[in-house]
Amino acid sequence: MVPPVLVKKGHKMSDTFDVVVIGAGPGGYVAAIRAAQLGLKTACIEKRETLGGTCLNVGCMPSKALLHASHLYDEANHDFEKFGLSVKGLDYDIEKVLATKDETVKGLTGGIEFLFKKNKVEWIKGAGKFTGKDTIEVALNEGGSRTITAKNTIIATGSDVANLPGVEIDEKTIVSSTGALELNPVPKSMVVIGGGVIGLELGSVWRRFGSEVTVVEFMDQVLPGMDMEVRKNFGRMLKKQGMTLKLSSKVTAVEKTGKGAKVTFEPVKGGDATTLEVDVVLVSIGRRPYTDGLGLETIGVEMDERSRIKIGHDFSTNVPGVYAIGDVVEGPMLAHKAEDEGVAAAENIAGLTGYVNHDVIPGVVYTYPEVASVGKTEEELKEAGVAYNAGKFPFTANSRAKANLATDGFVKILADKETDRVLGVHIIGADAGNMIAQAATAMEFGASAEDIALTCHAHPTETEAMKEAALAVHKRTIHM
Amino acid sequence: MKTINCKVLVLGAGPGGYVAAIRAGQLGLDTVIVDGQAPGGTCLNVGCIPSKALIHAADEFEKSMHFTGENVLGISVRAPSIDLSKTIEWKDSIVKRLNSGVAGLLKKNKAQLVKGWGKMVDGKTCLVATDEGDVTIKAENVILATGSVPVEIPSLPFGGNIISSTEALSLDGVPEKLVVIGGGYIGLELGTAYAKMGAKVTVVEAAERILPQYDADLSKPIMASLKDLGIEVLLNTKAKAANEDGTALTVETTDGDKTLEASKILVTVGRRAKTEGFGLEELDLTMNGRVVAINDKCETSMTGVYAIGDLTGEPMLAHRAMAQGEMVAEIISGMNRTFDKVSIPAVCFTDPEIVTAGLSPEEAEAAGYETKIGVFPFAANGRAMTMEAETGFVRIVARKDNHLVLGIQAVGKGVAELSAAFSLALEMGACLEDVAGTIHAHPTQSEGFQEAALKALGHALHI
Ligand SMILES: Cc1cc2nc3c(=O)[nH]c(=O)nc-3n(C[C@H](O)[C@H](O)[C@H](O)COP(=O)(O)OP(=O)(O)OC[C@H]3O[C@@H](n4cnc5c(N)ncnc54)[C@H](O)[C@@H]3O)c2cc1C
Ligand SMILES: Cc1cc2nc3c(=O)[nH]c(=O)nc-3n(C[C@H](O)[C@H](O)[C@H](O)COP(=O)(O)OP(=O)(O)OC[C@H]3O[C@@H](n4cnc5c(N)ncnc54)[C@H](O)[C@@H]3O)c2cc1C
Numbered sequence: 033m034v035p036p037v038l039v040k041k042g043h044k045m046s047d048t049f050d051v052v053v054i055g056a057g058p059g060g061y062v063a064a065i066r067a068a069q070l071g072l073k074t075a076c077i078e079k080r081e082t083l084g085g086t087c088l089n090v091g092c093m094p095s096k097a098l099l100h101a102s103h104l105y106d107e108a109n110h111d112f113e114k115f116g117l118s119v120k121g122l123d124y125d126i127e128k129v130l131a132t133k134d135e136t137v138k139g140l141t142g143g144i145e146f147l148f149k150k151n152k153v154e155w156i157k158g159a160g161k162f163t164g165k166d167t168i169e170v171a172l173n174e175g176g177s178r179t180i181t182a183k184n185t186i187i188a189t190g191s192d193v194a195n196l197p198g199v200e201i202d203e204k205t206i207v208s209s210t211g212a213l214e215l216n217p218v219p220k221s222m223v224v225i226g227g228g229v230i231g232l233e234l235g236s237v238w239r240r241f242g243s244e245v246t247v248v249e250f251m252d253q254v255l256p257g258m259d260m261e262v263r264k265n266f267g268r269m270l271k272k273q274g275m276t277l278k279l280s281s282k283v284t285a286v287e288k289t290g291k292g293a294k295v296t297f298e299p300v301k302g303g304d305a306t307t308l309e310v311d312v313v314l315v316s317i318g319r320r321p322y323t324d325g326l327g328l329e330t331i332g333v334e335m336d337e338r339s340r341i342k343i344g345h346d347f348s349t350n351v352p353g354v355y356a357i358g359d360v361v362e363g364p365m366l367a368h369k370a371e372d373e374g375v376a377a378a379e380n381i382a383g384l385t386g387y388v389n390h391d392v393i394p395g396v397v398y399t400y401p402e403v404a405s406v407g408k409t410e411e412e413l414k415e416a417g418v419a420y421n422a423g424k425f426p427f428t429a430n431s432r433a434k435a436n437l438a439t440d441g442f443v444k445i446l447a448d449k450e451t452d453r454v455l456g457v458h459i460i461g462a463d464a465g466n467m468i469a470q471a472a473t474a475m476e477f478g479a480s481a482e483d484i485a486l487t488c489h490a491h492p493t494e495t496e497a498m499k500e501a502a503l504a505v506h507k508r509t510i511h512m
Numbered sequence: 513m514k515t516i517n518c519k520v521l522v523l524g525a526g527p528g529g530y531v532a533a534i535r536a537g538q539l540g541l542d543t544v545i546v547d548g549q550a551p552g553g554t555c556l557n558v559g560c561i562p563s564k565a566l567i568h569a570a571d572e573f574e575k576s577m578h579f580t581g582e583n584v585l586g587i588s589v590r591a592p593s594i595d596l597s598k599t600i601e602w603k604d605s606i607v608k609r610l611n612s613g614v615a616g617l618l619k620k621n622k623a624q625l626v627k628g629w630g631k632m633v634d635g636k637t638c639l640v641a642t643d644e645g646d647v648t649i650k651a652e653n654v655i656l657a658t659g660s661v662p663v664e665i666p667s668l669p670f671g672g673n674i675i676s677s678t679e680a681l682s683l684d685g686v687p688e689k690l691v692v693i694g695g696g697y698i699g700l701e702l703g704t705a706y707a708k709m710g711a712k713v714t715v716v717e718a719a720e721r722i723l724p725q726y727d728a729d730l731s732k733p734i735m736a737s738l739k740d741l742g743i744e745v746l747l748n749t750k751a752k753a754a755n756e757d758g759t760a761l762t763v764e765t766t767d768g769d770k771t772l773e774a775s776k777i778l779v780t781v782g783r784r785a786k787t788e789g790f791g792l793e794e795l796d797l798t799m800n801g802r803v804v805a806i807n808d809k810c811e812t813s814m815t816g817v818y819a820i821g822d823l824t825g826e827p828m829l830a831h832r833a834m835a836q837g838e839m840v841a842e843i844i845s846g847m848n849r850t851f852d853k854v855s856i857p858a859v860c861f862t863d864p865e866i867v868t869a870g871l872s873p874e875e876a877e878a879a880g881y882e883t884k885i886g887v888f889p890f891a892a893n894g895r896a897m898t899m900e901a902e903t904g905f906v907r908i909v910a911r912k913d914n915h916l917v918l919g920i921q922a923v924g925k926g927v928a929e930l931s932a933a934f935s936l937a938l939e940m941g942a943c944l945e946d947v948a949g950t951i952h953a954h955p956t957q958s959e960g961f962q963e964a965a966l967k968a969l970g971h972a973l974h975i
Contacts, residue, residue, distance in 0.1 A: 117599075467932065
């Protein structure tokens with residue numbers, strides 16, 4: 033291992049690094065911090081004016097800030113009555129809501145800058161481009177360029193919004209998730225194209241603030257890729273909340289009009305087209321790996337059929353000394369997956385053994401209720417021919433959920449029929465995001481459903497539903 | 513007189529008793545369960561559930577109050593109000609639903625519920641006074657699950673304005689001035705709820721700090737939040753006596769006596785096992801101080817007589833009672849089980865909440881371990897930032913030599929729901945590396961757990 037190198041502030045820094053990370057999203061900034069912790073001389077190239085990548089600037093964090101504010105408003109609007117609370121003149125000030133979200137983002141991105149300083153990671157502000165296997169030219173934001181030499185490079189350039197062919201995103205009327213974090217005034221009506229995580233989260237935000245939201249989804253249920261039972265039930269809940277879902281429908285045209293935009297869609301199977309005129313259209317059909325202008329062709333980095341960088345178990349590409357992590361490689365496009373890959377890649381470079389178990393990556397949808405899952409879905413198990421038992425427990429039979437008036441949803445545990453090993457856990461519930469940590473821990477340990485059932489779960493908590501679901505695997509729930 | 517013969521008799525239908533009966537029924541044991549009140553025990557009727565319902569309503573009310581002033585979220589409301597009788601009505605409706613839910617579960621699992629107060633005549637016989645007259649129940653096995661009752665202060669007997677937690681859950685209005693005697697979790701949970709609903713609350717605590725069962729690092733954020741809520745906390749102060757009509761309380765402070773005005777005086781100085789009134793003396797069981805002595809199978813000193821739950825002492829928690837109940841039913845059915853939980857998590861539903869699972873740093877040290885401790889503050893957790901929940905931290909205590917996790921504690925908004933992950937990690941024998949190596953979803957508060965493990969290992973990422 034290389035001894036720590038002290039970089040003094042204000043000194044002219046040398047241009048040779050042990051590790052250069054390109055991109056300061058959750059994958060990149062974590063990789064850089066970990067590399068520096070391990071004593072490697074590290075730089076991180078980021079062209080954005082702030083650190084934190086998609087996640088902190090235009091992704092997870094600002095969306096969660098809006099989800100929090102809009103949820104509180106929604107709750108005051110609909111639930112307080114039942115507790116014996118009455119509020120009058122309930123209102124919100126969207127300027128302030130957005131300003132607070134920006135403050136949160138500022139705090140978080142500034143926090144990463146602090147962490148870079150603390151861990152002695154040098155931030156090179158600009159766009160990086162390979163000119164050779166170990167040379168990178170950075171077009172500096174302040175003008176000019178700087179060429180640096182890297183013994184190892186970690187590519188963490190993330191992803192960008194995928195667009196519908198022929199549709200132009202102006203981030204005002206036709207927006208991507210980025211524009212959907214800035215809507216002001218609140219649109220009266222909105223079409224969300226794509227009922228995946230991002231579309232449903234942001235659709236929920238504006239629905240709560242009063243927008244009439246229609247989600248157009250190509251597949252037969254929302255949240256493609258998740259467990260079918262979850263998808264069906266969750267779709268029903270969204271409808272109950274007042275969201276309109278147009279499933280098995282494909283958008284054929286999006287046209288800007290004077291006031292807003294017209295969206296035309298028709299059943300996938302064929303049939304009559306429908307046209308809606310709305311104030312705002314959100315295109316949330318997915319994200320694509322982003323490697324534009326990186327010069328990968330110059331050094332011959334191999335890509336897969338979906339334009340992702342091909343990697344091995346240790347995150348190395350086919351070019352020696354070049355690694356890749358996060359949204360730019362295969363796997364779910366999630367911040368925590370990027371982070372853990374960042375740690376592992378840095379550790380591999382330092383000569384340790386960094387490893388990520390891609391079978392246990394939890395995913396959370398921050399709607400209300402939340403949806404969270406880890407491991408295999410029923411459909412995946414069936415397709416793989418794995419015999420399993422499913423144990424399900426509804427929050428209507430959980431006393432904490434009752435006390436919180438949050439009884440929508442359930443916990444479902446899928447366990448191997450023969451060994452009882454937990455293969456997948458799927459939750460719809462108010463606090464599903466926090467609850468999934470237990471399921472991930474269980475799966476990392478190769479726990480059986482019985483292990484979960486024998487663990488003492490605090491009363492009254494929503495996590496008791498996890499224990500009951502584990503009991504349900506053996507058809508012996510107590511509270512149902 | 514009517515006589516019922518059965519394989520298992522459960523005395524008391526609290527969480528310990530009703531779970532034992534359901535499990536026994538599932539296992540095909542002929543089971544009878546006796547309780548004089550609606551099934552569900554302290555927990556469902558006057559404990560965990562109604563208290564959490566009120567706490568939740570109070571939280572919601574506080575949120576709406578928060579919106580009346582300048583607030584960063586930009587949400588505004590005019591003069592919110594709370595109609596406590598409506599809140600209590602809502603709470604009662606939940607309790608009722610849960611009561612009938614438990615009754616339904618007992619029925620479904622073929623455990624017979626006999627309503628009435630029971631008295632043990634001997635180790636196999638119980639006499640129950642029901643509305644339809646006395647019933648004798650003869651059983652091969654008896655599970656005692658009579659729970660606990662609030663401790664009374666001799667100079668301040670319950671009655672009138674001097675109330676226990678039970679009455680505090682059914683007040684007809686928010687008291688103007690509420691004095692809470694005892695700064696344990698029950699007193700602080702209820703005190704916090706009433707303060708949020710607008711009462712002027714004073715907490716009188718004899719010890720030198722609140723929540724004496726928790727270490728000072730854990731109780732400090734609670735102390736701060738009590739202060740923010742305008743709750744006055746008098747430490748090193750003993751309650752002495754009340755005036756005739758219970759509108760004033762004399763307390764002894766370090767600088768002499770003081771009188772506190774009160775609309776209600778809530779006494780929450782602990783709970784004690786309910787050891788009288790059901791013929792315990794006839795059984796002459798070995799006691800462990802004031803509670804029934806049991807071994808790790810919940811067997812008492814008399815063959816065929818088991819005891820579970822609060823009757824057997826600390827920790828007096830519903831989930832411990834339930835776990836014991838489940839186990840005893842299995843033992844009676846012939847399974848080989850022992851109570852060997854590495855972790856019985858405890859949650860304090862104050863604001864912020866406290867969770868403890870396994871050993872605290874002091875306990876670990878006292879047990880002779882050299883430890884490594886990692887603390888991660890929620891102020892550095894993205895999710896907490898977006899939820900205005902930056903107070904508190906997650907702390908992990910591990911063995912220095914092999915990194916085995918010994919205990920996990922957290923204080924923060926909503927941390928109750930992290931307790932299961934903590935417990936499971938302890939039960940599975942996790943090391944710091946295991947917790948650090950498990951991917952935690954972003955952005956969630958549970959990332960604080962992973963970061964605390966990384967911190968203990970010396971390489972936290974986000975601080
Ligand atoms: C609205 C929204 C909500 C989301 N919510 C969640 C959520 O709740 N939970 C979750 O886990 N995930 C969420 N995600 C996904 C998450 O944001 C991504 O998975 C994560 O950011 C990927 O991290 P990364 O480091 O791979 O890439 P990114 O975060 O995309 O970062 C890549 C960085 O590289 C920089 N870059 C690219 N090319 C160059 C170059 N040549 N030179 C210099 N810099 C370059 C970019 O400017 C960018 O800052 C959300 C995404 C969106 C859009
Ligand atoms: C305000 C408050 C809040 C609480 N909050 C929590 C919390 O959040 N989490 C937690 O884990 N714990 C909490 N507790 C503690 C929890 O309620 C107890 O630990 C739990 O109820 C104990 O269960 P048990 O079955 O041992 O006894 P109990 O619930 O006390 O039940 C005993 C039952 O036995 C019956 N009984 C007694 N004598 C007889 C007789 N002679 N004949 C027939 N029936 C009889 C009683 O009527 C009662 O129904 C709280 C307690 C209170 C008071």
